[in-house]
Amino acid sequence: xxxxxxxxxxxxxxxxxxxxxxxxxxxxxxxxxxxxxxxxxxxxxxxxxxxxxxxxxxxxxxxxxxxxxxxxxxxxxxxxxxxxxxxxxxxxxxxxxxxxxxxxxxxxxxxxxxxxxxxxxxxxxxxxxxxxxxxxxxxxxxxxxxxxxxxxxxxxxxxxxxxxxxxxxxxxxxxxxxxxxxxxxxxxxxxxxxxxxxxxxxxxxxxxxxxxxxxxxxxxxxxxxxxxxxxxxxxxxxxxxxxxxxxxxxxxxxxxxxxxxxxxxxxxxxxxxxxxxxxxxxxxxxxxxxxxxxxxxxxxxxxxxxxxxxx
Amino acid sequence: xxxxxxxxxxxxxxxxxxxxxxxxxxxxxxxxxxxxxxxxxxxxxxxxxxxxxxxxxxxxxxxxxxxxxxxxxxxxxxxxxxxxxxxxxxxxxxxxxxxxxxxxxxxxxxxxxxxxxxxxxxxxxxxxxxxxxxxxxxxxxxxxxxxxxxxxxxxxxxxxxxxxxxxxxxxxxxxxxxxxxxxxxxxxxxxxxxxxxxxxxxxxxxxxxxxxxxxxxxxxxxxxxxxxxxxxxxxxxxxxxxxxxxxxxxxxxxxxxxxxxxxxxxxxxxxxxxxxxxxxxxxxxxxxxxxxxxxxxxxxx
Numbered sequence: 001x002x003x004x005x006x007x008x009x010x011x012x013x014x015x016x017x018x019x020x021x022x023x024x025x026x027x028x029x030x031x032x033x034x035x036x037x038x039x040x041x042x043x044x045x046x047x048x049x050x051x052x053x054x055x056x057x058x059x060x061x062x063x064x065x066x067x068x069x070x071x072x073x074x075x076x077x078x079x080x081x082x083x084x085x086x087x088x089x090x091x092x093x094x095x096x097x098x099x100x101x102x103x104x105x106x107x108x109x110x111x112x113x114x115x116x117x118x119x120x121x122x123x124x125x126x127x128x129x130x131x132x133x134x135x136x137x138x139x140x141x142x143x144x145x146x147x148x149x150x151x152x153x154x155x156x157x158x159x160x161x162x163x164x165x166x167x168x169x170x171x172x173x174x175x176x177x178x179x180x181x182x183x184x185x186x187x188x189x190x191x192x193x194x195x196x197x198x199x200x201x202x203x204x205x206x207x208x209x210x211x212x213x214x215x216x217x218x219x220x221x222x223x224x225x226x227x228x229x230x231x232x233x234x235x236x237x238x239x240x241x242x243x244x245x246x247x248x249x250x251x252x253x254x255x256x257x258x259x260x261x262x263x264x265x266x267x268x269x270x271x272x273x274x275x276x277x278x279x280x281x282x283x284x285x286x287x288x289x290x291x292x293x294x295x296x297x298x299x300x301x302x303x304x305x306x307x308x309x310x311x
Numbered sequence: 312x313x314x315x316x317x318x319x320x321x322x323x324x325x326x327x328x329x330x331x332x333x334x335x336x337x338x339x340x341x342x343x344x345x346x347x348x349x350x351x352x353x354x355x356x357x358x359x360x361x362x363x364x365x366x367x368x369x370x371x372x373x374x375x376x377x378x379x380x381x382x383x384x385x386x387x388x389x390x391x392x393x394x395x396x397x398x399x400x401x402x403x404x405x406x407x408x409x410x411x412x413x414x415x416x417x418x419x420x421x422x423x424x425x426x427x428x429x430x431x432x433x434x435x436x437x438x439x440x441x442x443x444x445x446x447x448x449x450x451x452x453x454x455x456x457x458x459x460x461x462x463x464x465x466x467x468x469x470x471x472x473x474x475x476x477x478x479x480x481x482x483x484x485x486x487x488x489x490x491x492x493x494x495x496x497x498x499x500x501x502x503x504x505x506x507x508x509x510x511x512x513x514x515x516x517x518x519x520x521x522x523x524x525x526x527x528x529x530x531x532x533x534x535x536x537x538x539x540x541x542x543x544x545x546x547x548x549x550x551x552x553x554x555x556x557x558x559x560x561x562x563x564x565x566x567x568x569x570x571x572x573x574x575x576x577x578x579x580x581x582x583x584x585x586x587x588x589x590x591x592x593x594x595x596x597x598x599x600x601x602x603x604x605x606x607x608x609x610x611x612x
Contacts, residue, residue, distance in 0.1 A: 025515040026434035030442075033427050033490070036483050037446040044460040045452065051459055060459060104347060110340050120599060121348045124355070127595035129544030131561045132588045135568050136354050139374055139577065149373035180350070188603045241453050244546040248565055262547075265455040270551060275459065282455040293451055 045286065052279035060275060069280035079281065082259040085171055086288065089178070089260070090239035094232055096179035101186025101231070106216065108187070109194050119191070123184040130181065134248025137177040138164060141249075167257040170250055174242075174258055177249055182238065186231050193224035226303070233296050240288050261285045362386060362581035369577045382578075389582035395567045396555065402583050404556055405563035409543055410590075412474045412559055416481035417538040423482070424489020424534060429523050431490065432497035433505050434515070443494065449487030454547045457484075465552060472557050477549065481542045488541075489534050496530035496605075497523065533605035536598050540591040560587045 052070070055063040073079050104122055108115055125133060140146040141164035148161040164173035197220055205215045243262035250258045261281055268278030357375055365380035372379070391401040431443045461480055462471070470476035500523065508518050549559040558566070564587050568580055595602070 026430040026436070029426050029515075030430045033423055033446070033486050034442055037449050037486060040457065040483050040487075041445060041448045041452060044457045047460050048456050048458075060463070100347075103343070107340050107344055110336075112340060112344065116600065118344055118348065119603070120596070121351050123599060123603070124592065124595060125351065127540050127591040127599075128588045129546065129561055129591070131544070131546050131564050132584050133354075135564060135580070135584055136358055138568075140354065140357070142374075145369075145374045145575070145577070147375065150375040153373060153376070180354075184351070192603060237451065241455075243454075244544075244561070247546065247550075248568075251569075262453070262455055265458070266547070266551070269458060279459060282453070282458070285453050286456055289451055289453060 048279045048282055051276060052283045054276055056276040056279070058273040058275070065276070069277045070284075073277055073280050073284070078256050078259055079261075079264055081256055082261045082264045083284070085258060086240065086242075086261055088171055089175055089242065090236055092172075092175045093178045093182065093239050094235045096175065097182040097186050097235060098228065098231055100179060100183035102190050104183065104187040105190035105194060108191055119188070122187050125181045126185050126188075128181075130242075130244035131248045133177060133181050134245045137173070137180075138249050141165070141173050164250055165254055167254050170254060170258045174246060174249055178239075178242070178245060181245075182235060186235070189227055189231050190224065193227040194220055197223045229296070229299075233292065236292050237289065240285060240292075261288075358581045358584055361577050362389075362585055364578055366576055366578045374577060385576075385578035385582040386586075389579045389586060393567070393576075393579050393583070395563060398556065400556075402560060402563055402567070402586050405558055405560040406586060408474050408553075408557060409560040412477045412481070413539055413542045413590075416478045416485065416542050417535055419478075420482045420485035420489050420538055421531060421534045423486055424491075425493045425524075425527065425531065426519075427486070427490040428493025428495075428497050428530075429519055431494045433500075433502070433518070433523070443490075446487050446490055449484065450491060454484075458547075458551060461548070461552065472553050474553075474557065474559075476552055477559065480548050480552070481538075481545070485538050485542070488537065492534050492537070493527075493530055496527075500526055529601065529605040532598055532601040536594055536602045539594055543591050563587075 050062070051060050053064060053066060055061060055065045055068075104118075108118055112118065141162070143149065143160075143162040143165060146161075148159060151159040151161065163169050163176075201219055201223070202215060205219050210218070241262060242260050243266065246252060246258055246260050246263055252259045252263045261284065265278050265281045265285065268274045268281060353375075360378050361369060361374060362385050363381050363383065364378045365382055366385075368378075368380045389401055390406075391403050392399055393401045395401075427446070431439055457480075465471045465476040465479070468476070468479075470479065504522055505518055508522055513521065543559075544561060545559070546561040546565070549562040550565070553559065553562065564583060567583055
């Protein structure tokens with residue numbers, strides 16, 4: 001008998017109302033959340049999907065136009081730049097923040113003094129909004145006031161650092177800032193993972209004479225492999241939803257060089273009154289998420305089944 | 312058992328080599344940590360210092376330089392007199408808006424999440440796992456998908472351009488997260504505890520109050536920190552559904568820094584940025600260590 005059916009295991013002869021209310025209580029309490037979540041997940045998505053197939057412009061209307069909005073979306077150069085940026089950003093952002101995060105986690109894991117202080121320093125950007133981070137970094141990138149001005153002031157008058165104001169490189173300014181913000185989070189999860197590894201495994205490897213490097217490569221990192229995946233999935237969500245960071249850092253510019261899908265949706269819906277096409281762009285964002293998350297969730301379910309099978 | 316028949320001299324030599332290697336590794340470890348710490352701290356330091364510097368001095372020497380002036384006026388201006396888009400009240404109203412939005416939304420979504428998590432882990436019924444999965448999907452839906460529906464709903468409820476509208480949004484959106492966190496944490500509480508309590512005649516609420524709640528503080532801290540920082544820092548809904556005096560602080564910050572005239576008031580903007588960043592920073596500084604500990608117990612599994 002598993003622990004699943006606590007409710008079913010209570011005998012059920014003519015019960016007084018109190019008891020019946022008691023057994024209905026879980027559903028009564030859960031009900032509103034279920035309804036709200038159902039509406040939020042399915043009705044909202046369905047609604048936006050429908051608008052994306054309609055001829056809505058300034059206000060939602062329900063004249064069905066098929067995939068017209070998607071066609072005009074993909075015919076738009078700005079959208080194509082936005083989608084390309086999304087892939088570029090996601091790739092560098094995830095790999096970058098995980099690499100830095102892992103390095104920091106391993107460094108801190110070497111029984112360093114003042115561990116709490118280091119951890120706090122690396123993790124504090126997590127508490128700060130993308131708006132704050134983006135604003136401050138836009139100042140640092142500003143050629144006349146920020147890093148370039150400082151280095152020139154030190155004597156290197158030819159020094160040039162105008163990442164965010166160069167059309168070709170502005171996206172990297174966004175990436176660097178994103179990595180700065182997110183690697184502490186990756187560090188925290190990696191560190192927790194390293195700490196949760198059974199210490200007997202490590203001791204056994206040490207007795208066998210394995211070097212620290214080898215222990216990490218052969219024992220610790222493989223054991224925390226699921227955490228890598230979890231971190232990547234969490235980060236990719238942030239990447240796809242990136243709006244605040246760009247809004248505060250570059251406002252999509254210079255020109256349209258750092259436009260992102262999220263910025264594009266906002267623009268179409270609320271600045272240009274093209275709700276239909278904006279909804280189509282939002283659905284494309286959801287599609288990008290689904291491409292990542294659907295295989296991941298299948299993998300998680302598969303892994304859980306496997307573990308349950310062994311347990 | 313390790314072999315301990317090394318002779319004395321060899322032992323000394325090996326120890327010396329090991330000590331040198333140990334020193335070198337330590338040096339590299341701390342060196343890297345210091346470099347990264349500098350990269351993380353410099354932006355914060357720059358903002359803090361500039362909020363006390365004189366605007367002319369910043370214009371002369373750049374943002375990143377040692378302060379040669381000290382004044383507190385920028386903080387006062389940012390708080391109560393600086394002009395954003397025509398109104399000259401500083402950030403105070405937006406700061407209060409953010410508090411009025413964040414505190415209720417955090418409390419409600421956390422309470423609901425704790426109840427949901429309790430039910431979905433300890434009162435499972437047929438289909439409850441499937442329902443849980445459906446709720447989880449809410450975590451992944453990008454805000455852009457829900458913009459149009461929210462605009463319609465808030466409009467009909469008469470809640471557009473109000474803090475209450477944002478509370479509704481953040482509660483509904485947050486339930487998925489809080490339920491996920493709490494449910495994953497409560498799963499690790501032994502079912503035998505609950506069974507024993509039921510045999511003793513305890514019901515749904517009593518078990519929650521007497522058994523679950525006292526064990527909940529790690530996950531409630533995580534959930535509250537997550538929700539508070541997330542809602543306080545949120546920008547998209549704030550900028551879409553409110554304007555002017557109703558805006559939360561994130562939206563006001565963007566408006567303030569964009570309203571640059573010829574000379575950028577870096578001193579006031581720095582103070583404003585810090586005012587906007589302070590509440591989640593304080594929460595994090597006091598609760599950060601519980602956050603990391605709890606996150607690994609609940610969120611990531």
